[in-house]
Amino acid sequence: MKRLSVPLLLILAISTAGCATPGVCPAIGWSNSATVVLDGPVDGVAKVQFCPDGICSVTPQPSTAPKSTVAPGVSAIPGQADTAAPATPGPPVGDPNYSPYSGKKIDDRTWQFSTPMSAPKKATVRAMAASGEVLAEREVDLTWTRVGGSEQCGGPSTAGPITLAL
Template sequence: MKRLHGIALVMILASGTAGCATPGVCPAIGWSNSVTVILDGRVDAVAEVQLCADGKCSIRPQPTTAPKATVTPSAEAAPGRAIPAAPATPGTPVGGTEYSPYFGRKVDDRTWQFSAPMRAPKRATVRALDAGGEVLAQRDVELTWTRVGGSEQCGGPATAGPVSLSLP
């Protein structure tokens, strides 16, 4: 009899918690969308490619020369001991650079990849710059985003492009 009471109690508790997994609730996570730019023409003078949208242009984070600090649990708990700052994240000024929600990286001489954390601008300008910052080529584009993860209800990472940029 005790066994039956125990099973009944487990079933009652299980049915009471089943509603906790509410359908239609999205997890609290973020993602980064990406745009690929392909250069066409002579790329030997290109030092930087930028994606500009919403009044901001991408930056290319500079590698840090500072050694990586590690924090042990005892170091965190020690009173009066500073915990090292987190590494730069999107929107953080890097090397005195203005805040930017867009980051770019050179994949190879003709391909550049841009990330747009939690953003999907409809229009952008892509431009190639020489080492002195002079614009070699520029193009305004409309971006069409295709979701590549997540769900329709909750969203998820998306890609746009590739966008081509012709150089003289």
Template sequence: MKTGPVKLAVALLLAGATTGCSGSVPNACPAIAWFNSLTVSLDGAVGQVSLVEFCAESVCSVRADGPVRDPATSVSPGAVPAPATTLAVTAAPAPPGRPYSPFTVARVDDRTWQVSLMMQSPTTATIRAYSADGNVLARREVELRWTRVGGSEACGGPETAGPVRLVL
């Protein structure tokens, strides 16, 4: 009887087709990067403030008009390589006067500043407000509590904290 191999083949096909139907398939995480955000609210003589700085984990923010990603690598110039070769990658220097930081700060209005944090949610931070001549107008150490506003528990996603009040 030659039905043995046919039954075995059908059984294997059915087993393969139903694999994963038990609910044990791992979740796919579609987001590969995101920014967390923190709002800083100023009280007092806000007209004197020219810059708000956010520092955490020994790193301080750059202005929002600075680099928003790490300019660590760039593709070397030249012709497109043959399919069997690889592009050479070399280090690219940060723009002069603008060091890299995963934190950026942007003015929303006279009293509100928005901090963007590249996939980081530090628990403590220092926030400073500076005048145009570089004097510190206010400084505050804060503990931050983050709330996820997107993504999932399994995959992570964007979070928000604040607002943090800074009195001048």
């Protein structure tokens, strides 16, 4: 049987050291998501808000800026098509209109909201007309179910679906 050299043993020991260390979590972040489903006539609904802790979500609007400065037919990233317009960024942290929560319309009845690294216990959900009129509003208790990561380190969770009757 051959003997392993000291440098090789050292490399193996260093490369596997993190695997045997209990209690160490990767330095990553995640977003939790909550889904709101509208029940009733949705024709007048322009926006749905998700408001935990008195701070309401923002819904990024598609940018009206050009999609790309790359020549037509050429992708900025080789092998990937340039098809999506960038979203207009929300207000910066510290701005009174800032919100860590964002939402997007999935279809006429379904909206999905992101809560980065937080799992609020309660929220108010509301459907609004284009004029800003509140069409329906409800306070809900949120129950989160982890869908990734681990019990020890945490990970992304989901809440809902939350039904909002119109």
